Amino acid sequence: MDQAVPLDHFSPSVFPPGHKGWHWLQVADGLLNPICIPVALARGRQDGPTVLAVAGVHGDEFEGMAAIGDFFGGLAVEALCGTFVGMPVVNPFAFEGQMRETPPIWDGLNLARQFPGPPAGSLTQRLAHALSAWTLSTLGGDDAFIDFHSAGTRYEYLSMVGFHPTGGPHEEKSRRLAAAFGLERIWEIPDSPASRTTFNGCIARQGIPTIGTEVCGRGGLVEADVSALEAGIKNILMHKNMLRDQEAPAISSPGASMAWRTSMVHTQTSGLFRPCVSLDERIVPDQLLGRINAATGEVLEEVRATIAGRVWGIRRFSTVRAGEYVLLIGAQAGA
Numbered sequence: 001m002d003q004a005v006p007l008d009h010f011s012p013s014v015f016p017p018g019h020k021g022w023h024w025l026q027v028a029d030g031l032l033n034p035i036c037i038p039v040a041l042a043r044g045r046q047d048g049p050t051v052l053a054v055a056g057v058h059g060d061e062f063e064g065m066a067a068i069g070d071f072f073g074g075l076a077v078e079a080l081c082g083t084f085v086g087m088p089v090v091n092p093f094a095f096e097g098q099m100r101e102t103p104p105i106w107d108g109l110n111l112a113r114q115f116p117g118p119p120a121g122s123l124t125q126r127l128a129h130a131l132s133a134w135t136l137s138t139l140g141g142d143d144a145f146i147d148f149h150s151a152g153t154r155y156e157y158l159s160m161v162g163f164h165p166t167g168g169p170h171e172e173k174s175r176r177l178a179a180a181f182g183l184e185r186i187w188e189i190p191d192s193p194a195s196r197t198t199f200n201g202c203i204a205r206q207g208i209p210t211i212g213t214e215v216c217g218r219g220g221l222v223e224a225d226v227s228a229l230e231a232g233i234k235n236i237l238m239h240k241n242m243l244r245d246q247e248a249p250a251i252s253s254p255g256a257s258m259a260w261r262t263s264m265v266h267t268q269t270s271g272l273f274r275p276c277v278s279l280d281e282r283i284v285p286d287q288l289l290g291r292i293n294a295a296t297g298e299v300l301e302e303v304r305a306t307i308a309g310r311v312w313g314i315r316r317f318s319t320v321r322a323g324e325y326v327l328l329i330g331a332q333a334g335a
Ligand SMILES: [Zn+2]
Pocket: 057, 058, 061, 112, 148, 149, 150
């Protein structure tokens, strides 16, 4: 095997204008071979911003992986001003393990709770450190970062594009990216200790305009979602005036009134979750949303709404442990 190039030695700027190709970059040591991730790089012939799109922070979220490959395959580098970088599988351990998290034989950690990551922690922590350090050394305030997620194996979500309430001018840039991406639902990602340690939450708080997406999941990929995410990448490049001969799409109204907030509904008990609402259904406070059954059929818990809103996500893997969330509710700010 050729000498693997470590991620931190990879600089898009050393490649000649007009370069387009896949690279394999080392993110960890393996027993036999370096552990590498695929990275797509296209450098336009004219200078411009850099857009970085990543997927596979969770190994069971496939739509963004496919969208990055599809977009890059069709990208005409001759029309590009600036740089596009795509990383479809940023957690190669979770991907190989066909799991959401890094498999237990390494450390069993959720990469989306480790950013920015200590340089000398466990494997997943070191991966978070390498990814965030590279991203922050590559992107600035005029660039864009896209982190593709989906509902994974156990949930089903409506499509949504989110930004973080970081305050300041970067939040407005992120909000405009979200509006430009082209999905109907725009979501203000709730600030919490968990959301701050996601890849997108960490990078957004370092002043890089950032969006994240969620789509269907349910253990697979829906081609319409892949197409919508591919179109979203293109829309972001057009918004950044990076595609020559293509007009930036008009953003109708990127104001705060468009953004929704989401909240999770957690269970108090363990058992079989049996939802009695549908995706996108409008709900009112105290409405019955589902039940938790014991294996004997006994109703252990009635899951009820505490706010008005719409059902944006439903747990589809039916067994649930106490404390897990079973529904994601979207509510429009002020509504
Ligand atoms: Zn995810």
